[in-house]
Amino acid sequence: MxxxxxxxxxxxxxxxxxxxADSAWQKVGGDVRSGVSGLAYEGRTSSGSGVDVLAxxxxxxxxxxxxxxxxxxxxxxxxxxxxxxxxxxxxxEAIEAIPGMPGEYLALTSRGIVHRLKVAGPKATxxxxxxxxxxxxxxxxxxxxxxxxxxKLAVLWADRGAGAxxxxxxxxxxxxxxxxxxxxxxxxxxRAYRAAYPAGDGTRHISDISVTDSxxxxxxxxxxxxxxxxxxxxxxxxxxxxVSATGRVRVTLAASPSVLGTFPEYKIEAVECLPxxxxxxxxxxxxxxxxxxxxxxxxxx
Numbered sequence: 446m447x448x449x450x451x452x453x454x455x456x457x458x459x460x461x462x463x464x465x466a467d468s469a470w471q472k473v474g475g476d477v478r479s480g481v482s483g484l485a486y487e488g489r490t491s492s493g494s495g496v497d498v499l500a501x502x503x504x505x506x507x508x509x510x511x512x513x514x515x516x517x518x519x520x521x522x523x524x525x526x527x528x529x530x531x532x533x534x535x536x537x538e539a540i541e542a543i544p545g546m547p548g549e550y551l552a553l554t555s556r557g558i559v560h561r562l563k564v565a566g567p568k569a570t571x572x573x574x575x576x577x578x579x580x581x582x583x584x585x586x587x588x589x590x591x592x593x594x595x596x597k598l599a600v601l602w603a604d605r606g607a608g609a610x611x612x613x614x615x616x617x618x619x620x621x622x623x624x625x626x627x628x629x630x631x632x633x634x635x636r637a638y639r640a641a642y643p644a645g646d647g648t649r650h651i652s653d654i655s656v657t658d659s660x661x662x663x664x665x666x667x668x669x670x671x672x673x674x675x676x677x678x679x680x681x682x683x684x685x686x687x688v689s690a691t692g693r694v695r696v697t698l699a700a701s702p703s704v705l706g707t708f709p710e711y712k713i714e715a716v717e718c719l720p721x722x723x724x725x726x727x728x729x730x731x732x733x734x735x736x737x738x739x740x741x742x743x744x745x746x
Contacts, residue, residue: 480730531571613650640666
């Protein structure tokens with residue numbers, strides 16, 4: 446009887462657990478505190494066959510991990526924790542390397558607080574922090590991207606949106622830094638964006654943003670039905686961004702976004718175009734199911 450009870454419980458678990466059969470996804474976290482909410486390229490490995498990336502985690506409690514380093518190769522990944530030195534953020538959702546400033550990054554929380562970091566080895570030090578400008582009522586941020594063109598910097602970020610009644614709002618602004626390190630934002634523009642896929646009440650129209658060298662805006666969208674799923678995701682070509690020599694930022698969104706790939710059973714919250722490559726590294730925050738990464742050739746010019 447005990448054996449039958451155990452067997453019945455196992456069959457029930459297998460019947461209700463989401464499938465994880467796609468071997469292209471490589472597991473980098475096994476629980477709700479280990480999902481990947483954002484990725485930032487750090488550099489190539491010494492052999493040149495892999496990449497080091499920084500991954501932020503959306504933990505909220507004191508002492509919980511905020512940042513890890515993932516060393517990614519096809520077929521294997523290494524993960525190591527990074528010590529956070531400074532005020533602990535609540536709910537980190539995105540991170541991006543600052544162009545032209547090696548070892549420096551901007552990390553964003555869901556409520557719109559930007560942390561400037563210096564990362565050296567196993568330690569990240571908070572240099573300064575600042576709220577995003579023009580935060581709208583109910584905004585919930587999961588995405589952040591920096592653009593360097595014509596010697597100027599710009600930043601893109603988005604309220605993720607929620608289902609059919611609330612599209613994402615994509616924000617854009619010029620970016621500079623005060624002498625003491627604080628991020629400073631110029632005039633903000635806004636665009637509404639609706640994902641072509643997935644659809645439904647749980648859709649987050651923009652869950653992350655990356656920008657190619659030529660200015661293509663690559664976005665992920667995700668559907669989340671709860672901590673145990675089911676999840677669904679897509680990566681799309683959303684439009685283009687340009688930054689003029691005077692620092693003017695222009696965003697043109699596609700009337701019909703082109704879906705580059707769909708990913709049932711996974712909740713993609715990180716898209717990072719890898720420099721010198723057409724590959725995007727994708728990361729998931731699958732809540733109780735942990736986190737996964739994989740590459741896809743989505744970042745052609």
